[in-house]
Structures are given as C-alpha cells and as structure tokens.
Amino acid sequence: MDTAFSCRPGCAACCTAPSITSPIPGMPQGKPAGVACVQLDDALRCRLFGMPERPAFCRTLKPGPEMCGASRTEAMALLAALEQATAP
Known part of the structure; x- marks a missing residue:
C-alpha cells in the first residue's frame, strides 16, 4: 500500500496556523499562530523551500x-488545535 502524502496545492495551512519562534527572512521574530508567513508566494508556495534559510521547524x-485532513479548512482546524494543545 502506498502511504505517500503530498502537499495540497493552494493550502499553506502549515505556513499559517502554527507559530514559529525562530527567525524567518522577513520575520526576524518568527511568526505568531494564525498569521501567514511572508515567504508565501501568490500561489501559496514557500519561497524558501529547499533553501538553508528555511526554518528547522518548517523542514x-x-x-x-x-x-x-481532507481540505485546507480541516488542516487549519487540526493545526490550530495542535498549536493550542502544545502552547506553553
């Protein structure tokens, strides 16, 4: 059985829902939960993908x-719940 799972085009929930505490180019203090990363392009793809500047969290x-989940809406809800469950 193939268990591969690919990113959903136009989703970027993982670049929006969670907080990132490490610096990101353009966001030196990281980013708060629920805020889209400034490194997302117009197609909601990461401009830093595959680059060393990409935060370890993202990698x-x-x-x-x-x-x-099955949609961007579901992914946002799942990641928001995980963010809340792991908040200090």
Whole structure:
C-alpha cells in the first residue's frame, strides 16, 4: 500500500496556523499562530523551500492526514488545535 502524502496545492495551512519562534527572512521574530508567513508566494508556495534559510521547524513538517485532513479548512482546524494543545 502506498502511504505517500503530498502537499495540497493552494493550502499553506502549515505556513499559517502554527507559530514559529525562530527567525524567518522577513520575520526576524518568527511568526505568531494564525498569521501567514511572508515567504508565501501568490500561489501559496514557500519561497524558501529547499533553501538553508528555511526554518528547522518548517523542514521537519511532514504532510499527512493527521495534520492536513481532507481540505485546507480541516488542516487549519487540526493545526490550530495542535498549536493550542502544545502552547506553553
């Protein structure tokens, strides 16, 4: 059985819902939860993908049903719940 899971085009929930505490080019203090990363382009793709400047947090994210759900709306809800559950 193939268990590969690819990013959903036009989603970017993982670049919006969670907070990122490390610096991001254009966001030196990181980004708060619910705020879109400034590195998203008009197609909601990461301009830093594959580059060393991409935060470690972003590099470790792996798309999957438990994080992405069946739609962007579901992904935003799942990631917002995870953000809240892991907040200090």
